[in-house]
Amino acid sequence: MKFFKMTLLTIATATLLLQGCGSDDSDDSPSSETPTQPGFNRAIVGVWNSDNPEDNLTAVAFLDDGTYVVVQVDEDESETNPDNGMEWGKYNVDKTTGILTNSVLFDGNDSSGLSDKVTTYAEVVNDKLTLRIDENNNGAIDSNESFTFSRIKSEGLLGYWKNTTTDDSVLALIFTDEATNGEDDGSYVQIGVDSAPMMDNPLNGMEWGNYSVNPTTKALSTSQIYDDNGDAGLSDDIMRYLKVSGDTLTLEFDENGNGVIDSGESLNFQRQ
Numbered sequence: 001m002k003f004f005k006m007t008l009l010t011i012a013t014a015t016l017l018l019q020g021c022g023s024d025d026s027d028d029s030p031s032s033e034t035p036t037q038p039g040f041n042r043a044i045v046g047v048w049n050s051d052n053p054e055d056n057l058t059a060v061a062f063l064d065d066g067t068y069v070v071v072q073v074d075e076d077e078s079e080t081n082p083d084n085g086m087e088w089g090k091y092n093v094d095k096t097t098g099i100l101t102n103s104v105l106f107d108g109n110d111s112s113g114l115s116d117k118v119t120t121y122a123e124v125v126n127d128k129l130t131l132r133i134d135e136n137n138n139g140a141i142d143s144n145e146s147f148t149f150s151r152i153k154s155e156g157l158l159g160y161w162k163n164t165t166t167d168d169s170v171l172a173l174i175f176t177d178e179a180t181n182g183e184d185d186g187s188y189v190q191i192g193v194d195s196a197p198m199m200d201n202p203l204n205g206m207e208w209g210n211y212s213v214n215p216t217t218k219a220l221s222t223s224q225i226y227d228d229n230g231d232a233g234l235s236d237d238i239m240r241y242l243k244v245s246g247d248t249l250t251l252e253f254d255e256n257g258n259g260v261i262d263s264g265e266s267l268n269f270q271r272q
Contacts, residue, residue, distance in 0.1 A: 043124040044093060047160050047174060048149035051128075057208060057226070058112075059189060060149075061160050061174065063272055066090050068102065069170070070113040071189055071206050079228045086191050086206040087113035088170055093122050100131070105169070106197045108205050108228070127151050152176050154271060157186075157213075157242075161249045161269035169193045173249070173269060179212040184223060186211045190233040207233035213242050220251075247271040 047061040059071035070087040078084060085108035093100050100122040104115045114120065121132040121141070129149040132141045152158065157178055163171040171192045179186030190207040197204060209224040211234075220240040227235050234240065241252040241261070249269040252261045 043127065044122055044129060046154070047152040047176070048129045049152050049176065051148045051150055059174070061272075062091060063160070063162075066092065067105075067170070068114070069172070069191060070109065071191065071208070072109050072112045073208060073226045077226050079226065082110035083112045084226065085109040085112075085228055086193075087115060088191070088193055088197075089114070097121075098123050106193045106199070106204065108199065157244055157249070160272040162272050163267055163269045165268065167195050169195050169197050171267075172272075173251070175211075179210075184210050184212040184221060186213075188222070188234070190229075192229060192232050202230040203232040205229035205232075207235060209234070217241070218243050 044062050045064045047059075050058060056075045056077065057071065057073040059069070061069045063069075068089060068091045071085075072087075073084045074081055076084075086106070087104060087109050088106040089102050089104040091100060091102040091114075098121045100114075100120040102114050104113075107113065107115050109115075116135075118137055119134040121130075123130045123132075127150075129151070130146060131149070132146045134141060135145055136142065154160070157175045159175065161173045161175075172190070174189040174191070175186065176189075177185070177187040188209060188211045191205075193204050194201055205228040206226070207224060207229055208226040209222050211220060211222045213220055218241045220234070220242040222234045222240075224235050227233065229235075238257065239254040241250075243250045243252070247270060249271070250266055251269065252266045254261060255265050256262065
């Protein structure tokens, strides 16, 4: 299992949706802490950012519809690395034991994410998420198998925005850092999976990068750090505009390049 990595080199990156932590190198000697904890706190719903600063990108969002998303990009930032990419599925947390179970619907990150069948516990205390993962399957939570995360605020442009009008299984934008003064220093993730969902569809997957929004025109500019979804997402060279009104985000795009936003050249996203 490679969801959390504790041995990565320290690197400076844009803070994103969830920067992971973890390792495949587990101490074989169990700790005194047994894998039990208080029951499920519904506050798990949200987007969480790792408290470990040493990873590139690992992201997780638990949504109130019972689905989750994991996004991971290792320090190589390579689209050919099978452990990089997104995972999408359904989850449940037992209210008594705190055991987190899940079923994977789309797995584009190989052995990363939550696809390995190992015992996992989820707990939220004081707005901190702790995931305890028995990675070496020894029946105990060892000292390097407990990981904490901070909640990403859902305000303004920040947070998880889901489109509910397409036929895709999931189409979402996540903004974790707001751009300042029109500078290209904000961070975003775009995810999309078709209704099949098909692993061999090159448009399925994720995109991670930086963005800015012109404060006057609302024109959106992006630059990609990682892109495994082909022409989908925000990577093609067309004019886009981003507008937020309350809990609705509108993405406009001049797809035919005629200089105006025609009918059918916009998508609405709802704050999750």
